[in-house]
Amino acid sequence: MCKVTITSKNTQTSLDFTPSADFLNCAMGAVLAALPVFLQSLMSCLTGGASSDKYEPGDRLRCH
């Protein structure tokens, strides 16, 4: 988990975004987690694969 610290004083509010010690690990984890989705979308675009929520009529010759 990435940590964000918010400090509040009486009339003055200051926001103190303090990256946690393992911030880089956290960021890298997020990138790696998103990678499969990105690659899947990229492959779908490259191969013309069907998306899950779109009507795409087939063109197979199915009669023999």
Place this chain on the structure above:
Amino acid sequence: MDLSKMLLTDLVRQNPSVHAAWYDDAVNPSTVHVLSSDAAKFNPLDCPPGLSALRVIRHYGKPISTLRAPVTQARAANVHQTCQNEPVSAGTQIQPQGANWVGTAGAPVSWTGPNGQRCWGLLSNWHVLADGDERVGRTAHQPVTSQPAIARLARWCGPTPGEVNDVDAAVADARIDGKHTISNSILGIGILGATPLTATVGLKVSKAGRTTGVTHGECVAVGASVAVGYGDFVATFEDQDIFAGDSAEFSAPGDSGSMIVGRSCRCATSLLFAGSTELTVGNPIRHVARIMSLIFPFN
């Protein structure tokens, strides 16, 4: 609960010789029409008390039954019975996995799936796609099971004997290996109009079915209560549309599942599921759309 519809339904259920009944005017009825194959067995005095003040007109008509065809009649005799390459048009013959009958893939439809996703597939009847093996994923083949599947059973609503029924309908998902096997049109009719159309008496209609192909007719009654033979049992349906052909018969066994459309706009009007040599009965599309969660237009 609509009392006037209940009276019609009671009339049909209590008189085995009465196959259908409907009013001349659904809002202010003055006449009730009764379709019977044996007029001698039906006495207007047998009408439920609420109907006794109305004039009764008796029509001679044969019993009404579902319109699927035995597989022995599955040889291709017209273009609606032949194998179609993708994308497959509706209005053509289908046979579900393990069935000894054929019917018609009535119309391309879209609906909301169980997880909120949008699905595309074909609409037909419960007694065509599901009867005997009601199972999500049961395949439907075009024109017969020796050819590859074009859709998988997704949702259905069949009749319950002893209860009053609305529809005999089923949808099958046409997404196979990432693409949809079906086209957005009906063979011989074309692309459906964007919105459905409620039938009214006198409406000119057409349909494309596996046995009789494209035929034309007219709506002769709406809001009818009908007794339909399913072989093993008789089911009562309420609020149904009734059609008659212009010159020849409007439908025949094998046409079950066809979409009856308004002729001028090609708008989905009624799901053909039963008939006799004289009349054809359809589930109003508003009931089918509500129960099957259909989305219009198709795409």
